[in-house]
Amino acid sequence: MLEVHSVSKYFGGLGALKEVDLRVNEGEFVGLIGPNGSGKTTLFNVLTGVLKPTSGKITFMGHDIIGLIPDKICHLGIARTFQIPRPFKTMSVVENVMLGVMFGGRYSTRSGEDARQEALRCLDNIGMKVTEATMPGELGVAGLRRLELGRALATRPKLLLLDEVISGLNAEEISEATSVLKRIKDEMGITIIWVEHIMGPLMNLVERVIVLDYGEVIAEGTTSEVSRDERVIEAYLGAE
Template identity: 40%
Template sequence: MIDNNNVILDVRAISRHFGALKAVDRVSFQVRKGEIIGLIGPNGAGKTTITNLVTGDLKKNAGEVHYKGTDVSSMQPFQIARIGLTRTYQIVKPLQGMTVEENVLVGSLYGRGNRINDLSNARKTVHDVMELVGLYKKKDFMVSDVTLPDLKRMEFARVLAMDPEVVFLDEVMAGLNPSEVEESMELVKKVREDRQLTIVYIEHIMKAVMGISDRIIVLHHGKKICEGSPQEVRDNPAVIEAYLGKKYAKEVMKANE
């Protein structure tokens, strides 16, 4: 499944600062084809900013992003999307004034390779992905009339309709209840299998991240503090400290011993 020799996304020392604040500070990581990478960290750690930097929504102050061997550092978001590197938004960005179906349709009309020219062909793809995420019943609803979890599903469907190779999923499970989280995790695993997707998975819900990721990258104050398997990350003192603070971290470590 995971092709260890095939690095599909190579992030090299990217940085972004807002004034004096270093939101992302020389972060590097590699993603191999077929992997699910968890990107975690406390609030304000720079997870969303990294997504924005990789997909071109924000300009980098330094560093490079290589995707499938090409340098995409200076490309615009739409160019990056067209070569198959896409993302969902933590704060959903539905296309207002359109139906749920039309939102997904736009994804399949443009998306990778700028690909489907024919509306009726595009609609077929749309039906498939909407069935997959369980939104088909609500296809004719205006986006203003559906709930937030549905909008999150719609964003996921929209991104799948774009036929991507690498997807950054930015908190697609926020606001879901526990059983919906289970469902959503199954869904992510399933699309990875079916579509040979590579996923960078940003999430607050630890259980979800631990259960789903092949590898996890931990960020804190804009810096990468740890990278490894879920087990390695869970046991890493720096990570525990970042999440719980110094004092509790010591206690936890003691308890573990």
């Protein structure tokens, strides 16, 4: 589904991504981990057209997506959440999700009422209880993260990029959120790449893990393989 070939992204002299190669198959649930500043969000920005890579090639379902603007990439079926929630603050929660339904996906000709019903179904589906009047400013961290997820899902993606969707949540909220992610994968059949620092829930859910460090892929494999990998242990804990 997704092939990233030798992708680099430099900010001046800083290599945020260096010759990254990775593949994701349709239907996979992949964890993308790495210490702070290792390039995870930059990779999402490159995959969604927010940033153009310095070099390399990316294909998504056979389309070369480098150089496409974000809305075109979204129309092809890639949606993402933002690490720092970015709701449209003057619009209600439902309207934020309607925006995903109307403009994000392949159904951009939908009427407002149709989109509203779809947005309400989408919110219900991810277990988010709000009224039509609820504004993003009334939500706590868990609600804002859930809204990011709802707005992304509303675009009907084939590939969903999650950037720290459980960060800042308490244990109960994490367990609710992870069961939502499991349903998105199992029942909706959406392929997921999940960036997260909270390892327990990630390792429980994902089928494969890719590890970045200083912009390079340093390990890749099953959860037990990467958690035993010396380079991964060193990247997280430092060498002796």
